[in-house]
Amino acid sequence: MMDRNEERRAFLIKSGAAIAGTMLAIRGIPAALAAEHEMAMTGAGGADGYVIQSNLAQRCATCEFWGGPRRLARDGKSITVTGLGWCNNPKSENYQKITSPDHGPMAVWTKWQAIP
Numbered sequence: 001m002m003d004r005n006e007e008r009r010a011f012l013i014k015s016g017a018a019i020a021g022t023m024l025a026i027r028g029i030p031a032a033l034a035a036e037h038e039m040a041m042t043g044a045g046g047a048d049g050y051v052i053q054s055n056l057a058q059r060c061a062t063c064e065f066w067g068g069p070r071r072l073a074r075d076g077k078s079i080t081v082t083g084l085g086w087c088n089n090p091k092s093e094n095y096q097k098i099t100s101p102d103h104g105p106m107a108v109w110t111k112w113q114a115i116p
Contacts, residue, residue: 049082052101054115061101064110065089068101076116 049069052061054077060066061081068085072078081101087094091108 049080050101052079052081053077054079054112056102057111058105058107058109059101060085060087060094060099060103060106062109062112062115063089063106064112065092066099066101066112068099070101072112072114079115 052059054062054072056062061068061070061079065088066085067088069082070085071080071082073080079101084098084100086096086098089095089108089110092106094103094106
């Protein structure tokens, strides 16, 4: 039987993929492209998700305004991402658009406050 953290992680992965797929479908992007991107992301870092270094500036996953499913490692050196995200920065050309966690470099980037 799965422990609570594993159940929570599985739920977040499934719901994040469903939300991203819905958002992409609304924007008119083919669902096959979204599914392909999701598969590439979850495979890049193992079962937990896509791993990106937290010191990588001007990338969506390290930005304060990125609204995707992400978790900072205990040591603060990496971020595990389990789906696509959306840009919440009104100054960005990607505002209210779905982006990948490694998208960038972006000139209007602001460091995520959770990163030490």
